[in-house]
Amino acid sequence: MKSNNSPIKEVIIIGAGAAGLMCAIEAAKRGRSVLVLEHNSAVGKKIRISGGGRCNFTNIHTKPDNYLSLNEHFAKSALARFTPEDFVAIINKYKIPYHEKKLGQLFCDESSQNIIDLLKKECGLYKAQILLECRVTEITKNKFFHLTTTQGEFQCESLVIATGGLSIPTLGVTDLGYKVAEQFDIKINPCRPGLVPLTFKEKDVQIFKELSGVALDTIVSFGKISFRENTLFTHKGLSGPAVLQISSYWEPRKPIHINFVPEKDMASVLKSHQAEKITLRNFLKDYLPSRLTEILCLRFFENKPLHDYSLERLEKIGKELNGWEFIPQGTEGYAKAEVTVGGIDTNELSSKTMESKRVPGLYFIGEIVDVTGHLGGFNFQWAWGSGFAAGQYA
Ligand SMILES: Cc1cc2nc3c(=O)[nH]c(=O)nc-3n(C[C@H](O)[C@H](O)[C@H](O)COP(=O)(O)OP(=O)(O)OC[C@H]3O[C@@H](n4cnc5c(N)ncnc54)[C@H](O)[C@@H]3O)c2cc1C
Structure with a gap:
């Protein structure tokens, strides 16, 4: 009693x-x-x-x-x-x-x-x-x-x-x-956990970990939800305000998309320069942080003069720059989350x-x-x- x-x-x-x-x-x-x-x-x-x-x-x-x-x-x-x-x-x-x-x-x-x-x-x-x-x-x-x-x-x-x-x-x-x-x-x-950094799958860790510390203006989307703010690469994955915001909506095993060049339609931009001899890496340096450009060219796009890419290939590269797909491994959990x-x-x-x-x-x-x-x-x-x-x- x-x-x-x-x-x-x-x-x-x-x-x-x-x-x-x-x-x-x-x-x-x-x-x-x-x-x-x-x-x-x-x-x-x-x-x-x-x-x-x-x-x-x-x-x-x-x-x-x-x-x-x-x-x-x-x-x-x-x-x-x-x-x-x-x-x-x-x-x-x-x-x-x-x-x-x-x-x-x-x-x-x-x-x-x-x-x-x-x-x-x-x-x-x-x-x-x-x-x-x-x-x-x-x-x-x-x-x-x-x-x-x-x-x-x-x-x-x-x-x-x-x-x-x-x-x-x-x-x-x-x-x-x-x-x-x-x-x-x-x-x-x-x-x-919400407002929390997202982690990469192991294959992405190997590709992107060298970018740790690089931040850029982005639009990060999950389905119809999107946020325009900075994304920050970390040694484990992605953080920065745009990614923290989208983390509250993200569902496991589903992709998020990152527009690395929010102000430009990169497919049109690249195609309109297709006749030029400048290399892709040098061209993209005007639009992206140079460390990101290097990794993308090294691992995904190659680095050739623009006139050596077909229009279809430039279209695809442009679309990827405006909507890079990541399927996060997970989040950094309650230890790093701002909210539940x-x-x-x-x-x-x-x-x-x-x-x-x-x-x-x-x-x-x-x-x-x-x-x-x-x-x-x-x-x-x-x-x-x-x-x-x-x-x-x-
Ligand atoms: C690192 C970090 C930074 C943040 N920055 C911001 C920001 O700048 N702006 C913003 O809007 N939000 C921010 N947030 C989120 C914000 O702090 C929380 O949403 C807010 O504090 C929630 O208020 P609350 O009173 O519900 O809970 P809390 O502030 O968490 O308070 C709960 C209280 O209950 C007590 N308690 C828990 N269990 C028991 C128990 N069994 N018995 C007795 N007492 C108990 C706790 O000790 C605590 O004092 C941040 C969160 C984190 C983690």
Whole structure:
């Protein structure tokens, strides 16, 4: 039997990351008694390492299209009720210097710690309590939720699961949130690493590994989805923003296509120079990084004067340059992923409150939910938005 005299809070939030802290602030603003349980020795460890230490805390162009989910409509409500401007207003309140790096991505000028300090200050201001190094070992529910933890027993009316995803296991990631869902028969959509470098098959490693460090402007596509940004060759495969973006969509054993020369129709360009004596390698150096040109000519295209290639061959080479096919071996996994794609099935939750339809009083917010943002500040915006939404009701 559980003891009934453990402290009762109106709201307990498990996980002091971006979503959990935002929810804590909002619920506490409404006068709710709020306790955040965090098993790490500090809050917001992912915030600290995010954006290369400068936290890309939102994106001013946030739209529902910037998110993957089995239910593409789910995120709309929360995103509309807490916008990037709303978060920027908090940033301005604390006079945190920031800048737009590119494509609407807002970064701290100084350090991600600014964001963590802001969230801690807001929690303090509204008297949301945070308990560190507190691991939850068991959850039961009768009238209240009853939590057994390494720091004693707690009870609450509303329980908010904000335990994040599975990426970067060294930051103290746990699957507690998924286990809670299973315990209460809440459906979880299959999870996989997202925003993650892709790896080459062995034959491609042998061909392309010398290009490690080469980056170029590309369009990377998977089926009908495409992103135009840099691709970076690594010693294991491909990375860079365009590849990270497409990785969230990529399905095993299927190809991705990379347009190495997005501005030009290379088949037309090559064919229009077919009468010339310049070698293919020298010709392509005007369009591609020279190391890439060398590997492609050495391994695939040969290196002859253009007039020695047939028009059909030049057409084929051009098409390949505008749509090189790679079938990745896999990804670099959760160890290198920025996010977890998949998670709590959104059909289980109210899009207005983030509350479980099956278990009244139980809420899921942030990355654990099957809503995954593109690269560029969208994941934090979802954490703030879903945390804000739950904070109005929990
Ligand atoms: C390297 C890296 C860089 C990133 N950069 C950006 C960026 O610049 N912009 C962007 O938008 N997104 C970025 N992301 C993604 C972003 O960090 C996450 O989407 C976001 O932190 C999710 O917020 P969350 O609150 O749901 O989860 P988290 O921030 O992961 O917080 C979950 C919290 O729950 C705690 N917890 C877990 N299990 C338990 C348990 N059993 N008991 C108690 N506490 C528990 C964790 O310790 C953690 O504090 C980055 C991710 C990584 C890995």
